[in-house]
Amino acid sequence: VNVESYREQIAAALGDGWRFAGLHASSDGSLVRTLLARATGAMRLETVATAEGAVPSIVDLAPAAGWDEREAHDLHGVTFVGHEPLRPLVDHEAPLERWTVPVRGHDAFQIAVGPIHAGVIESGHFRFHVVGERILHLDARLFYKHRGLERASEGRTLDEAIAFVSRACAGCAVTNGVAYAHACEDALGLVSTPELARARTILLELERMWNHLNDIAATCAGVGLAAGNNSFAALTERARRLNGTLTGHRFLFGSIRVGGSDLTLGPDAVRAAREEVASLRVDSSRSWRELLFNASFQDRLPDIGVVGAPEGARLGAVGPAARAAGVAEDVRAGSPRLAYDGFAPVVPRRAAGDVQARVEQRALELLQTFDLLETLFDRPVGPAAAEPRAQERPIGVGRVESPRGATSCIVERRHDRVERLRLRTGSYANWPVVAYAATDNLLPDFPLINKSFELCYACADR
């Protein structure tokens, strides 16, 4: 599209039920591409050429594009006309006044936290604007862990470059790898066979299983409930040991490649895996019941960190965070490249979009994951390859539901090499939502609110 009609096109698409799903600049900053997606799984890419390094901003149409535009400005020098002020995001050189929102008033002051935190937590900086203990506003400054992974992948072969997305984040290594593999296969005209779809779906659900168990443990830790934390941490350990037994790696590293799968599980391996999943279901359901009846734990959860469905949609909330507010959307429901036939997203009965709903959402999704895995482990798994059945293209897109929400990967290629790679993970989409969720809450509740999202810094920073 041309610069003049770019905004109209985006506005029309958003009015027609398309959702903003990511925006990035080409390597030289000459093009800006916007990814739009529907809940059904349909995707489209709108490309606009920059004029003297500038394009009109769409942040007023899709506030979810805020971080994407700021990142494209910092890393690729694109100016977004109408995005005022265009605060630095990845660029840490700017003075405090440039990247924080001015908050003034009687007794208003700032509390700076991080980048190094008190526990075993990833590095990132939070600047709370507070009056007493009430949070008026939160400016989150991430990208302390920015390694330039996307830039470093440029010029690598498509096979090599998977390392840059899967090693971006241990918590989402499989999701990122599958999103990348789908993007490459989309560009190469390759289609998944049912066996390939099954192998990858097993790996994705194994990843979701340990993450969701870990996230419930983290929430218990967030309120200092050692019993709940310990029981779910022990379950997380068991899930990771299962990963190690099945693939040789506790985080399933190296299990995804472009164009096929090498995952091989014999009859004994799938039977043992099935039994362990069944046992994890029993034990996690028991531990969850104990949490439900723990009044002092439950008392901390409701009505804090609230993000309702409309605000969530505007800010681009995805995954458990969006579903906890009643938005029954899940990329798994529209994933023809994976084995999710008949999958229907769940939402909690009390979909209040608060900490309680987000924690309950994990418990509900765990049951789905146990179901999926028990079905997927019904027969041995063997090597599989994608089949060349579609048109080759210079750009491919992959979109996969990570434990934290929709993750999209775009690969622009020249022959068999990466020209531009963009990874937009569920964590990246949800970080601005965390900042919003903190507003008007008490400072001591922030760790709990943060843990109820349990986002990765690593795959947002890249």
Place this chain on the structure above:
Amino acid sequence: MLTLLRDLRRLRRELDLPHAPGRSLALRHVDAGSCNGCEHELTLMSSPYYDLQRFGLGIVASPRHADVLLVTGAITSRMREPLLVAYEAMPEPRRVAALGDCALGCNLLGTADNLVGPLETVIPVDLRIPGCPPTPDAIAEALLGLIDGSRLNL
């Protein structure tokens, strides 16, 4: 209560249970640009399967309270300063452990302008724990070696 404790001590002596070294180490973790894998494994070190505290190894909230700085990740240019500040804040004697392949400078991914190189180019390293990420077993073994001095590769 006192009788119970006395009985427990007697039982312990009679059963000849293994004893942890009568020492402890306070650890401070700094993520200097990891993939979060080392952090996930480190978190499980306090889970019931490992329960590292029983050996006298605990994570403390401030470098001021720490004997050992446990650093993970490829050292990013943006984390170099905070890492140095944490190191400077530690009281002497202090030790530095590089946790995971990234901190050791193996197979680093990223661009040269965003990474400053392996940990030992920034601060002196006393203990190296390889792995991507190191398993909780490997972390436990290395740290227990540090506590009794046998694994200190100075």
